[in-house]
Amino acid sequence: MITSTCKNLTFATIEAGAGLKRALELGQAGIIREVTDSGIKGRGGAGFPSGVKWNLCAAAKDPQKYIVCNADEGEPGTFKDRIILTTYAGLVFEGMTIAAAAVNAPKGILYLRGEYTYLREQLEAELQALRDDGKLGENACGKKGFTFDIEIRMGSGAYVCGEETALIESLEGHRGEPRNRPPYPVNTGFDGHPTAVNNVETLAWISCILNKGSDWFRQHGTEKSTGLKLFSVSGDCDMPGVYELPLGITVDQLLAEVGGSNAKAVQIGGASGRCVPGSQFDRKIAYEDIPTGGSVIVFGPGRDMLDVAQNFLEFMVEESCGQCTPCRYGNPTLLEGVEMLRNGRCSAGYLKELVSLGESVQISSKCGLGQSSANAFLSIIEHFKEEIMGRTVDAV
Amino acid sequence: MTLMTQQERLRGELESLVAQYGTARNALMPILQEVQRKYYRIDDYAIQVIADLLDIHPVEVHSVVSFYSFLDFKPKGRFVVRLCQTLCCEMADKDRVARQLSNDLGIEFGQTTPDGKFTLEYANCIGMCDQGPALLVNDKVHTRVTPEMVNQIIESCRQVFGLHATQPMEH
C-alpha cells in the first residue's frame, strides 16, 4: 500500500509488551524516574521533557485524568507518525498504557488527524485485540485495580489542532482555538481534568526506554538532546523517507545519509521551522542548536527560495485560527511582501519593516503557530537576500 | 403506511447518533463527522436538531462546523478530491496534476460537479511528502500522482456510481 522508505528502525526490534511489563513492576514513581533519567524530550516539536510532564500530571489531585496521544501530524514535511501508526502502533498503545500507569489515568484518547482516516480501521482492530488479550480494560495487564482503555477520536482538517490546547478544545466539541497557557493541560486539560498530551513518537520511544533502560537511550544523542529520533526527509534528495538518527547529527551528515549532498539549503522543522543555508550545514540538529519535530525538506541548487517562503506563508495564512491579531493580520501582510519581492517592487526600507513585523508576530502571538509562522520567511530573507532583492519580473 | 420525509429520516438518524455518542458537548465532533460522511453536508436543519439534542445554541454548532475544513454547510460531492498544495508536493509538480484534475472533471478548485458526484479542493500537507504529488479521494490516498493517472483515479470512482446507480442521492 502506502510505503515510505524506512530502514533499521529500533522499533522493529522491540519485543511487544516487555516495556509495559517492566513499567508495571516499577510502579508510578519508578516509571517517572526512568523516563526522567532517559532525558527524553517531546518528539512533537516543542521539546518539553516528558518525565517532568508526567510528574506534574501524576501530582495533580483528580481521580479523572486523561492520556492523549497527539496523532494530528500536520507539520509540512512530516510523516514519521504515519509510519509509526502503520507499522508500530502497538508500541504507541503500550506507551499510552505506561503513561496511564505513571500518572494514574483511567482513560486514553488517540487524536488522529482526519487526513489519516484510512488508518483508523486497523488501529481499532489492534485496540480490540489488546482488549481481548486483557491488556486494556478493567484490571488491565492482569494488574488488579488498574483500569485503562483507549478511544480514537478524529480531527477534521485543521493543522492548529495539533497544538495541545487546541486539540483539547476540539475534543471537547469546540472550534480548535488554542487556549492561554497556563493553566497547562497537566492541570486543566480535557473536560477540565489533568491531561498528559504526548506525541506518537514520544510514546513509542518511551516503550523502548522502559524495555531497554534509560542508560541505553542516553548512549545516543547529546547531553541536552538524548536519544534517537525519527526524521521525515523529503524534497531534492536521492532517498527520501523516514530515518532513525541520533540527535546532535549535523545537517551535513544527515544530507550524506539521504543522498542530498548537493543541497543549497534545508528546511528543518517544517513550515514553522527554519531554513538552513549551505554555509551552516555543520550545525547540529538538536534541541540546543536547530530543534525539530523531524521534518527535513531538502532544496537542490535550482530551487527558488522565495517560492519556499511563499508556500509556507500561504500555509500559515490558511491554518491560522484567526483568534489573535498579530497572527491574523501579520501573516497575510508578510505574504503580500513576498508578492512584492517577487515582482521586484520591494524597497530595502519596506523589507526592513517586513522583518520587524515578522519579529513582532513571533513575540506577540498567542500560540506556537503565530510564534513560529514567520520563521521560514525571516530565515530566508536573512540568508538569501542576493537571490530575493531587485528581481526583474521574469527572473527565476 | 406513512411516507417518511427526508427530515424525519435525518432526525431519526441524529437521535441514534446521540444515543451512541451521548449528549455531552464532547460528543459534538464525532456526531458532526458522521453526518458529514453520510449526507456530504451539515445543513441548517441538522444543526438545529443536534443543538436541541445536545442542549446548546445552534450558533455554537454552526461556529464549530465553520471552523473545520472537513465539515461543510454546502453539499459536497460523493467523492471529494483533495490535492495537497504544500511545499513538497508543489516541488513535485502538483500544478500539472491540478490542471489535469480540473480538465478531466470540468470544474475549478473549490467547485462541485453539477451532478453532485465530485468536489475538487486543495488540502494542506497530508503526510505523504516523500511521495508527492499526493491526493486524497475521500479517505483513500494516492501518491506519486501523474497527470496520466488522474483519469484512471476518476474513472475508478465513476464505476462506483455504475454499481449503485439505482440508489438515490441522500441530499
Ligand SMILES: Cc1cc2nc3c(=O)[nH]c(=O)nc-3n(C[C@H](O)[C@H](O)[C@H](O)COP(=O)(O)O)c2cc1C
Ligand atoms: C501549530 C502547532 C501544531 C502542532 N502540531 C503537533 C502535531 O501535529 N503533533 C504533535 O505531537 N505535536 C504538535 N504540536 C505540539 C503540541 O502542542 C505538544 O507540544 C505536543 O503534542 C506534546 O507532545 P510531546 O511532548 O510528546 O512532543 C503542535 C504545536 C503547534 C503550536
Ligand code: SF4
Ligand atoms: S497565534 Fe494564530 S493560530 Fe495561534 S491562537 Fe493566535 S491566531 Fe490562532
Ligand code: FES
Ligand atoms: S507536502 Fe504534500 S503531502 Fe506533505
